Amino acid sequence: MAKIILFNKPFNVLSQFTDDQGRPTLASFMSAPGFRVAGRLDYDSEGLLLLTDDGGLQQQITNPRNKQWKTYWVQVEGNIDEQAVQGLISGVDLKDGYTLPAKAAPLPIPALWERTPPVRVRKTVPDSWLELSIREGRNRQVRRMTAKVGFPTLRLVRTTIAQWSLDDLQPGQYRELNVNLPTSSSSRKPFGRKP
Numbered sequence: 280m281a282k283i284i285l286f287n288k289p290f291n292v293l294s295q296f297t298d299d300q301g302r303p304t305l306a307s308f309m310s311a312p313g314f315r316v317a318g319r320l321d322y323d324s325e326g327l328l329l330l331t332d333d334g335g336l337q338q339q340i341t342n343p344r345n346k347q348w349k350t351y352w353v354q355v356e357g358n359i360d361e362q363a364v365q366g367l368i369s370g371v372d373l374k375d376g377y378t379l380p381a382k383a384a385p386l387p388i389p390a391l392w393e394r395t396p397p398v399r400v401r402k403t404v405p406d407s408w409l410e411l412s413i414r415e416g417r418n419r420q421v422r423r424m425t426a427k428v429g430f431p432t433l434r435l436v437r438t439t440i441a442q443w444s445l446d447d448l449q450p451g452q453y454r455e456l457n458v459n460l461p462t463s464s465s466s467r468k469p470f471g472r473k474p
Contacts, residue, residue, distance in 0.1 A: 281333035281458045284314060285443055288328040289450035290394050294319040305330075308451050317341055318349075318416060318440065325394065326351070326437035327445045336458060340441065346379070346414035350439040351421050352389050353409045354398065355430035359385055363428040367411060371424045375417060378424060382412040391436060392450055398433050406433055 288294065292303045294316050302322070305311070314330040317340040331337050339345060367383040386408040398406075409430075411421060422432045438445050448454060 281331055281336045281460055282314075282455055283317075283336065283443070283458050284309070284311060284330040284453050284455050285445070285448065286328045286330065286453040287445055287448040287450050288320050288325060290325045290396075291322060293322055294328055309453055320437055321419060321435075324435040324437065325450065326435075327440055327443065328437075329440055329443060331458075333458075333460070336460060341416070343415065347441040348382075348412050348414055348439070349416070349437060349441075350382075350410065350412040352386060352391070352436045352438055353411050353421060353425060353432055354406055354434035355409060355425050356401075356404055356406055356433055357430050358405050359407045359409050359430050363425075363430055364409070366428040367409075367424055371427045373417070373420075373423050373427060378417075378420065379414050381414075381424070382410075384410050386410040389436075394434060412439075 286305070286308070289303075292305070292307065294305070296304055296306045298304050305316075311330060313332045315332075315334075315337055317329040317331050317337045320326065320328045329340060331340070340347060364383045364385065367381050370377045370380050388408055407430075409425070411424070413420060413424075417423075421435055425432045
């Protein structure tokens with residue numbers, strides 16, 4: 280049986296345990312020897328980050344061939360319109376090629392924690408929210424997608440990865456779960472140990 284940690288990564292925290300520049304890391308919130316991050320979340324993004332003690336499970340979560348759905352709540356500059364939403368759903372032409380079709384829909388203002396520091400408010404420019412689900416993990420992909428359709432991202436919160444979700448975790452909180460690996464997968468591969 281593998282273990283997984285669901286962590287609500289705060290804004291401006293690195294998705295790793297060490298940093299030579301003194302920025303906040305995962306070590307500021309937990310001690311998790313034997314666990315590795317399964318997919319990253321940008322320094323300036325918030326929300327669900329997964330860690331596991333099993334190499335096979337890490338590969339299952341992160342390998343692009345598995346196309347695990349990841350859902351984000353995205354605050355964008357401007358009132359997002361149907362044309363932009365349809366563009367995200369169809370796929371966006373980025374510098375590194377078209378994105379896979381996504382799931383996207385306008386979102387009422389979600390009940391989220393206050394971000395520190397808060398998002399800069401511009402009285403002359405409205406903002407709106409979008410729920411966006413993608414099956415890829417390109418560098419800063421969600422931010423590039425919303426900018427391409429004309430609505431730059433102001434705040435980005437990942438809420439789910441595959442079957443795991445934030446639920447009631449607050450920033451800096453985490454929950455450890457046991458995961459039954461499918462019988463078709465290879466035997467458990469703990470990090471740092473030879474089979």
